[in-house]
Amino acid sequence: MKYINEVKLNFPAKSANEAFARSAVAAFTMQLDPTISQLADIKTSVSEAVTNSIVHGYKGAGGVIYITVRISDDNVLSVKIRDKGCGIEDIEKAMEPLFTTGGEERAGLGFAVMQSFMDSIKVSSKVGKGTTVTLKKKITKDDP
Amino acid sequence: MLELEFENSVLTAHLSGELDHHSAAVIRKKIDSKAEMLKPKTLKLDYRDVQFMDSSGIGLIMGRYRQMSLMGGNVEVTNVPPHLKRMFSLSGIETLGVMK
Ligand SMILES: Nc1ncnc2c1ncn2[C@@H]1O[C@H](COP(=O)(O)OP(=O)(O)O)[C@@H](O)[C@H]1O
Ligand SMILES: [Mg+2]
Numbered sequence: 331m332k333y334i335n336e337v338k339l340n341f342p343a344k345s346a347n348e349a350f351a352r353s354a355v356a357a358f359t360m361q362l363d364p365t366i367s368q369l370a371d372i373k374t375s376v377s378e379a380v381t382n383s384i385v386h387g388y389k390g391a392g393g394v395i396y397i398t399v400r401i402s403d404d405n406v407l408s409v410k411i412r413d414k415g416c417g418i419e420d421i422e423k424a425m426e427p428l429f430t431t432g433g434e435e436r437a438g439l440g441f442a443v444m445q446s447f448m449d450s451i452k453v454s455s456k457v458g459k460g461t462t463v464t465l466k467k468k469i470t471k472d473d474p
Numbered sequence: 475m476l477e478l479e480f481e482n483s484v485l486t487a488h489l490s491g492e493l494d495h496h497s498a499a500v501i502r503k504k505i506d507s508k509a510e511m512l513k514p515k516t517l518k519l520d521y522r523d524v525q526f527m528d529s530s531g532i533g534l535i536m537g538r539y540r541q542m543s544l545m546g547g548n549v550e551v552t553n554v555p556p557h558l559k560r561m562f563s564l565s566g567i568e569t570l571g572v573m574k
Contacts, residue, residue, distance in 0.1 A: 434540060437565060443564065
């Protein structure tokens, strides 16, 4: 497996950029010729991770979000979303469906969605340093 | 985007376009201020024209469910398009009894 293409995005953690981030990743993914449903899965998952950095990582106070998107020669899309926010104390607990520290309007479903819509998710985090979420999905023709 | 309609104590919110944390915040404020003013018995959330949504679209329902319960009303979610079905079933939102 070898990376054959890569793009990097840095942008301020403003909620107005959520749509930009998922659309940009989707545009880059087009070279793998994904299905509409695969593209929707990727957009939704990126939206979840970026929203988490804005809402939880930076607590709405702003900062920078760093995204690296890569394509490998075996047709795997990898999206790394990183913030330098507050970090996660207990990753396992944070990833439990319905768990949220975000109050009334958060569903606690972001990680569950990423897990279900992508092939794999890796979360690394350090309190006070920030969080990195890496999402992967193989884009194959015969897959729905 | 959002269009609101009020008839026979039913407040209907027609949602359209992309529903994420950014747009949901705007939509929530508009629905809540209308609901506070009109005190509807039922708040209907119509998802027919939602092209994209992340879990903020579920959070919007859960939040309105709480708001309406406090006011003694109820919430109904209608016309969920096929491409959003997976998100809805993953969320377990059916257990609230709001899906129509
Ligand atoms: N980037 C992040 N930085 C800090 N905490 C995070 C981050 N992402 C997720 N979390 C924590 O994990 C919890 C669960 O996230 P998620 O499943 O997306 O649900 P929600 O966003 O609705 O709370 C959040 O409430 C928060 O406590
Ligand atoms: Mg989330």
